[in-house]
Amino acid sequence: MSVRRLADQQPESFGFTPENEAWAATEIAKYPAGRQASAVLALLWRAQAQSGYWLSKPAIEKVAQMLDMPKIRVLEVATFYSMFNLAPVGRYYVQLCGTTPCMLRGAEDIKAVLRKRIGESGHVTADGLFSWNEVECLGACCNAPMVQINDDYYEDLTPQSFSHLLDDLAAGRPVRTGSQIGRKSSEPVGGLTSLTTLYGVDGLSGKASVASQPPANDQPPHLAHLDEGAAHAHAAAEEAHIGEALAKLPADATAEQKANAVGARPLALEAPRGAADDLQRVKGVGPVNEKHLHDLGVFHFDQIAGWTTAEIRWVGTYLAFPGRIDREQWVAQAANLARGGTSSKVVGGHGDHDVKAGR
Structure with missing residues (x-):
């Protein structure tokens, strides 16, 4: 575990929004008297989300106050877990999975796009839009390579599709989360090869x-x-x-x-x-x-x-x-x-017809 320090520049104060304050009270009430410290991870996570995906010193101290914990204890938690960002990140915070399955499927190529487009890990672009970090397994190995951007996964990436994705985010255009080639869940890339006509558990097949x-x-x-x-x-x-x-x-x-x-x-x-x-x-x-x-x-x-x-x-x-x-x-x-296929698969194609609704 590397040494993780708080950012040099800190805001003067932190306070939960009324909605988050009420949520925190409900979360704390889940634990018996004297065990409120069990809510520390949840409260730190909510504080980070409210602050644009990073934790400030005042936010850490606020959580310590709410849980009646020594400040150093909460600081220990915040600096131990890498899911907590201790310095500001971009509006779109990209977490690149670099674990073995993603690495074997092209994570290094995705990393090259990030370095070219954003800069080195931890750097925030001048417009404040992007920053990135390499993380350990994000749990979507079958759909590698993949990244997490804020709260969403983007899977089955290529350098081209990932570059387009960043362009769309920067321009404020709608983007599709999940697989970027359209497959569902962890299906094989080429489509289902078994149970292709069984759509439920009702025994129907064929x-x-x-x-x-x-x-x-x-x-x-x-x-x-x-x-x-x-x-x-x-x-x-x-x-x-x-x-x-x-x-x-x-x-x-x-x-x-x-x-x-x-x-x-x-x-x-x-x-x-x-x-x-x-x-x-x-x-x-x-x-x-x-x-x-x-x-x-x-x-x-x-x-x-x-x-x-x-x-x-x-x-x-x-x-x-x-x-x-x-x-x-x-x-x-x-x-x-x-996916880069050189030909399309057609089933019963009939060519193009000059048809349009209303004609």
Whole structure:
């Protein structure tokens, strides 16, 4: 354990907000009389969060006062645990996992981006936006390399996608947390290889269950690379589901009203992150559909790869071809291309059609 010291420059005082003061009182009350010191980690963590992810000397002393502990005891705790930052950090505090799995999967390349973009570890950029540190295992080994930025994980990174992520944060654009190639949880990179048609614990399996039991909205089956029959069965189920919802709408409903009735609009970018990806590499996307996707703020493979089932329904309905994105497995194709694949996988593709909602 290296020596950790408080920052030279300190604020004059620290006080919890009324909300955090009430939270702290509830936390302290969990412990019997004489054992309030057990809340020290929780209170220090909340003080750090309130102060922009760093602990000042006045904050440490405030926690000591609230817990009736000697100041030196609380200082010992704060300086022992590396999760407490003893000096100011950037608005976006990047913690890079450098443990063996991440190192083997490219953490050094991510570190090179951080050094080039931000500077050395511990340095805060002049605009106050970024700082970074290398930490031990963050618990997402299967999705290495990865970083934690403030309270969120960003996984399956490449130097290119990580650079784009920093650009988006700096510009205030929306970002997608979690896997940057769209896979769910710790699935294999190439998609599920077993139980690909079993979506629950109800005993259903086989192609029939794909049509009758579509997965939850945040777990599209497209990352599983379904075979042609399963993909078509799921697409048919989606078309039927969407058709029932649209039948309840007025005849003059707009394309957006129809899409909103069946799904959720995906996050949009105002402009490409540098050069837009060639979306026509996704089988089923031709010049017409590529233009429509650009109009929706979709310019990159990783955006399509991250679509949930609700977002797929929204886009498919808006573009007036519900079920087709499922049938042609755009998400699986885009995930492969986002990882640097040289070709896309198509299931039952039918080429691009000049279609758009309302036409």
